[in-house]
Amino acid sequence: MKKRAKLKDIADALNISIATVSRALNDKYDINASTKKEVLRVAEELNYRPNPIAVSLRKNSYNVIGVVLPSIDHYFFSTVLKGVMNKAHKSNYLVIVGESNHDPDKEKSILEQFLNHGVTGVIISPTMGKPAEHFSKFRNKRIPLVLVDRPLVDDVDSFVRYDDPNGAFLAVEHLIDQGYKSIACIKGNDNCVISNARYSGYAKALGQNNLTENPKHVKTCINLDSKKDGYLLGKQLLLAKDKPDAIFTVTDEVAAGVYAAAKELKVDIPGELGLVGYSNSKVSIHLSPQLSTVEQPGVEMGEEAFDFLQQIMLGSTEILKKTFDARLIVRGSSTRHATINNMTIV
Amino acid sequence: MKKRAKLKDIADALNISIATVSRALNDKYDINASTKKEVLRVAEELNYRPNPIAVSLRKNSYNVIGVVLPSIDHYFFSTVLKGVMNKAHKSNYLVIVGESNHDPDKEKSILEQFLNHGVTGVIISPTMGKPAEHFSKFRNKRIPLVLVDRPLVDDVDSFVRYDDPNGAFLAVEHLIDQGYKSIACIKGNDNCVISNARYSGYAKALGQNNLTENPKHVKTCINLDSKKDGYLLGKQLLLAKDKPDAIFTVTDEVAAGVYAAAKELKVDIPGELGLVGYSNSKVSIHLSPQLSTVEQPGVEMGEEAFDFLQQIMLGSTEILKKTFDARLIVRGSSTRHATINNMTIV
DNA sequence: AAAATTTACTGAAACGTTTACGGTAATTTT
DNA sequence: AAAATTACCGTAAACGTTTCAGTAAATTTT
Numbered sequence: 001m002k003k004r005a006k007l008k009d010i011a012d013a014l015n016i017s018i019a020t021v022s023r024a025l026n027d028k029y030d031i032n033a034s035t036k037k038e039v040l041r042v043a044e045e046l047n048y049r050p051n052p053i054a055v056s057l058r059k060n061s062y063n064v065i066g067v068v069l070p071s072i073d074h075y076f077f078s079t080v081l082k083g084v085m086n087k088a089h090k091s092n093y094l095v096i097v098g099e100s101n102h103d104p105d106k107e108k109s110i111l112e113q114f115l116n117h118g119v120t121g122v123i124i125s126p127t128m129g130k131p132a133e134h135f136s137k138f139r140n141k142r143i144p145l146v147l148v149d150r151p152l153v154d155d156v157d158s159f160v161r162y163d164d165p166n167g168a169f170l171a172v173e174h175l176i177d178q179g180y181k182s183i184a185c186i187k188g189n190d191n192c193v194i195s196n197a198r199y200s201g202y203a204k205a206l207g208q209n210n211l212t213e214n215p216k217h218v219k220t221c222i223n224l225d226s227k228k229d230g231y232l233l234g235k236q237l238l239l240a241k242d243k244p245d246a247i248f249t250v251t252d253e254v255a256a257g258v259y260a261a262a263k264e265l266k267v268d269i270p271g272e273l274g275l276v277g278y279s280n281s282k283v284s285i286h287l288s289p290q291l292s293t294v295e296q297p298g299v300e301m302g303e304e305a306f307d308f309l310q311q312i313m314l315g316s317t318e319i320l321k322k323t324f325d326a327r328l329i330v331r332g333s334s335t336r337h338a339t340i341n342n343m344t345i346v
Numbered sequence: 347m348k349k350r351a352k353l354k355d356i357a358d359a360l361n362i363s364i365a366t367v368s369r370a371l372n373d374k375y376d377i378n379a380s381t382k383k384e385v386l387r388v389a390e391e392l393n394y395r396p397n398p399i400a401v402s403l404r405k406n407s408y409n410v411i412g413v414v415l416p417s418i419d420h421y422f423f424s425t426v427l428k429g430v431m432n433k434a435h436k437s438n439y440l441v442i443v444g445e446s447n448h449d450p451d452k453e454k455s456i457l458e459q460f461l462n463h464g465v466t467g468v469i470i471s472p473t474m475g476k477p478a479e480h481f482s483k484f485r486n487k488r489i490p491l492v493l494v495d496r497p498l499v500d501d502v503d504s505f506v507r508y509d510d511p512n513g514a515f516l517a518v519e520h521l522i523d524q525g526y527k528s529i530a531c532i533k534g535n536d537n538c539v540i541s542n543a544r545y546s547g548y549a550k551a552l553g554q555n556n557l558t559e560n561p562k563h564v565k566t567c568i569n570l571d572s573k574k575d576g577y578l579l580g581k582q583l584l585l586a587k588d589k590p591d592a593i594f595t596v597t598d599e600v601a602a603g604v605y606a607a608a609k610e611l612k613v614d615i616p617g618e619l620g621l622v623g624y625s626n627s628k629v630s631i632h633l634s635p636q637l638s639t640v641e642q643p644g645v646e647m648g649e650e651a652f653d654f655l656q657q658i659m660l661g662s663t664e665i666l667k668k669t670f671d672a673r674l675i676v677r678g679s680s681t682r683h684a685t686i687n688n689m690t691i692v
Numbered sequence: 693a694a695a696a697t698t699t700a701c702t703g704a705a706a707c708g709t710t711t712a713c714g715g716t717a718a719t720t721t722t
Numbered sequence: 723a724a725a726a727t728t729a730c731c732g733t734a735a736a737c738g739t740t741t742c743a744g745t746a747a748a749t750t751t752t
Contacts (some may be wrong), residue, residue: 006708017732018665021709030730052464053402054708057737062399064463072431073424073644082419085445089456094463095409096442099431102624108433117410118398193540227631255634263634282421285573286602288609298419363702368740378700400738403707627729 013042026049033280061316063091063298065121065309066114068098068107074225075281076298077125080148083302084123091310094270115143121309123302125149126318144312146305146320150193158320160305164194167294167326168201171276172248174292174328176209178336180274184217186258187250188224195224197249198278217244221254230257238265238273246274246334252281252293255333257286276331289332297324351392359388371396409437411467412460412654414444414453420571421627422644423471426494430469430647437656448473461489467655469648471495490658492651492666496539504658504666506651510540513640513672514547517622518594520638520674522555524682526592526620528585530563532604532689534570541570544596544624549638563590567600576603584611584619592620592680599638601679605633621679635678643670 007018007025014021016035023031025048042048056062067084078295081097088095096119098110107127114122121144147159176182185202188195199218207215219233219318230249233259237244249255255277259269267273269289277284277293284291301324308320353364353371360367362381369377370385388394402408413430415423427443434441442465444456453473460468467490493505519540521529531548533542545564552559565579576595580603583590595601601623605615613619615635623630623639630637647670654666 008708018709019711019733020731023731026710028711032730035730036709047466049461050463051403051708053399053408054737055710056404057397057399057739058709058711060737073421075419075421078419078424081443082445085418085443089444089459092459094442094459096440097427097431098435099428113438113440115395115398118402259632259634283628283632286605286632288634289607332434354738364739365703365741366701369701372740376700381700397738400707403709403737403741404739404741406707450744 004037004051005043005048006051007048009046010039010042010048011299013046014038022139030060062118064094064096064117064119065123066098066111066117066119067304068100068110068122068124070100070102070113070127072097072099076149076279076296079298080125080302080305083299084306085302086299087303087306087310091306093306093310100127100293120144121313123148123305123309124148144309144311146300146309148305156319158318160301160322160324162296162301162307162324164197165201165204165324167278167296167328168198168248169205169252170201170326170328171278171292171294172202172205173209174330175246175248175274175334176205176211176336177274178246178270178274181211182214182217182242182243182244183211183246183248183274184214184219185248186219186221186230186233186237186254188221190220192224194251202248214242214244216240216242219265221229221249225253227253227257227260230254231260232257234256234258234261235265238262238267245272246276248276250278252277252279252284252291255291255293256283256287259291269333270336274336276328277333280329284331287333292331292334293329295327295329300324350397351394352397353391353394356385356388356394359392360384372542375590394402408464408466409439410438410442410463410465411469411652411659412442412444412456412463412465413601414446414456414460414468414470415669416446416448416471416473417446418443422495422625422642425644426471426648426651429645429650430652431648432645433649433652433656437652439652439656440442446473448671466490467659468492469494469651489513490655492655492658494647494651502662502665504654504670506647506654506670508642508647508670509672510543511547511550513624513642513674514544514594514596515551515642516547516672516674517624517638517640518548518551519555521592521594521620521680522551522557522675524592524616524680525658526680528560528563528588528590529557529592529594529620530560530565530590531594531596532565532567532576532583532600534567536566538570541596548594560588560590562588567596570597571599573599573603573606577606578603580604580607581611584608584613591618592622595639596624598623598625598630601631601637601639602629605637615679616682620682623679626675630675632678633679638677638680639675641673641675646670 007021010021011018021039024036025043069080071077085095100107100110104127120158123146125148145157147157149161172183185199187199203213221233223229238261247258255275258275262269262273269275277291280293280295284293304322351365356367357364367385370382371389413427417423431441446453446456450473469492471494491503493503495507518529531545533545549559567575567579569575584607593604595604601621604621608615610620615621623637626639629646630639650668
């Protein structure tokens with residue numbers, strides 16, 4: 001493998017100084033047209049391209065941010081990334097991406113890799129709700145940091161999040177409005193903050209409407225991206241003797257599983273069973289009837305996150321916070337009454 | 347905004363040389379325990395962290411590759427990225443990502459940004475099938491390059507692709523096996539290489555089975571990610587007087603639209619209409635009956651692409667090529683006969 | 693106690709650039 | 723033709739770090 005050409009190689013080839021070469025390449029003052037031409041020729045010949053590290057060091061500018069997400073092929077996160085990249089590209093920032101796969105250890109190693117590399121800022125959607133020790137370490141170093149979707153509990157980091165509890169609240173109130181009386185919930189693991197937040201909204205909606213929570217109607221789903229798990233739990237709920245007439249699931253994928261269970265058991269949606277999911281993922285419009293769900297504006301959240309990060313990188317010391325308002329998308333899976341405006345897509 | 351501390355600041359504070367400070371921080375030989383302690387104390391005090399740019403320059407190590415994809419929130423591409431990142435992370439490479447949004451100009455600007463930054467290699471899934479001029483420029487600079495999914499026509503770049511024509515061929519042969527006699531196709535724009543490749547497989551399958559292609563049964567869909575477009579074209583096909591009894595669509599999303607059309611027109615799938623899509627996207631298992639489709643192993647393709655890139659970065663001058671074999675996933679949407687092994691998921 | 697070794701440090705070069713500054717030759721002005 | 727200007731180029735410092743080679747003092751060995 002040939003060594004990469006540097007300024008000196010061009011300079012030596014033409015018997016001129018590297019300063020002249022540099023000026024020629026950078027189209028600066030004080031350069032003769034013919035030598036410039038020569039320099040460009042030799043540069044092309046030697047396949048020269050500037051060493052960005054050296055340039056960065058000299059110019060003292062490095063425009064790279066890091067984004068770490070639990071899962072890159074998860075629709076919501078990929079839209080967040082899209083939003084970040086939209087804005088970053090416009091501001092001439094490069095974004096390096098890491099995927100933690102919901103593993104705190106991997107998250108930590110990615111963060112350290114990013115730090116070592118010298119990113120000027122980081123946007124992260126943490127795997128866990130609890131502030132891990134590698135976060136405090138991070139903060140000590142004062143690297144601009146913005147959390148997305150899963151703000152940690154202590155009040156030190158800027159964040160962009162979504163009003164998860166209220167989204168769930170709206171979903172369940174809507175089911176109640178539609179006349180459903182016995183509303184179950186399929187939630188996630190207890191250490192999943194997202195699930196907990198949504199579950200709290202569910203509980204609140206029941207409470208405010210004088211409905212008592214039935215412990216048998218609250219199921220825990222290990223893998224919230226698994227249709228199969230949703231199917232199994234949905235079946236459990238629908239086969240119970242005090243079966244619910246509506247189910248709120250904390251993800252659309254789980255709701256898709258419930259569809260399968262309902263179909264197998266010949267339970268009509270929305271007639272015998274109302275259903276609302278969460279995230280407005282692509283699946284929701286492909287189900288039949290289409291699934292009511294809670295919208296999560298990933299792209300906008302990503303864009304806002306980058307804006308925050310940029311403010312911090314430019315020197316702001318404030319803790320920037322934004323909570324996106326919850327918005328319910330009502331579709332066929334939860335509408336027994338025609339009076340509701342049904343926002344079907346097709 | 348305070349200036350960032352550097353080695354000299356620590357050195358000055360303790361009246362020692364920066365060399366000593368550096369050794370103390372890096373836990374090297376030739377350092378007294380007490381001075382080391384002092385150095386660490388002051389470093390902490392001043393919030394020192396090494397300038398990674400300077401370190402990179404000095405140590406001459408830069409492990410960054412670029413990945414540019416047409417659309418980051420498209421499931422297939424996000425899995426490709428996942429595969430690339432899996433491998434890259436293991437080899438201690440950082441990956442920066444760019445999204446071209448199917449726009450050649452943006453693709454070009456991203457590529458130039460990457461080049462300027464000095465990535466050591468690039469994996470790209472080009473927007474167009476034709477070799478754009480910014481590609482040749484790219485090649486002249488001899489930056490390691492691997493194409494994914496859409497190899498350009500001239501035989502100069504390494505690539506990882508999928509046997510698209512054969513995937514389509516298998517899909518259509520399967521429909522014929524199932525006894526469908528009049529098989530339509532919903533394809534994409536003529537300048538979409540992917541669509542063309544799949545369409546060619548469709549045509550070949552018809553030809554080999556002595557079925558004549560009916561021009562009225564070949565529809566062009568502008569947006570291959572649009573369920574709505576699929577719905578409209580599906581309706582056209584199903585309302586024609588010589589309506590087909592099966593449809594092969596070049597994406598699953600379009601097939602989902604056809605489901606909607608069939609449901610509206612009360613056409614039974616798979617009884618009256620056989621259906622096979624393409625890509626095995628998440629949608630396919632949420633449709634009812636589940637959609638037969640052609641698998642595209644994005645993660646594996648991404649992993650292979652990184653392996654290729656690494657080989658090239660390590661000095662290989664060969665043009666590396668790999669075509670993944672097509673694999674049909676048979677599900678309910680195309681099985682009229684029970685003899686077929688039906689790989690349903692739920 | 694002289695010699696040899698070890699310990700703990702410093703100075704300086706190097707990584708590849710950019711750029712302020714100074715200098716020389718050519719050109720223009722007077 | 724001398725003076726002033728211009729055009730062009732080279733020298734060297736600087737960015738922040740690592741590390742080699744050298745050195746003085748402290749310690750051990752003889």
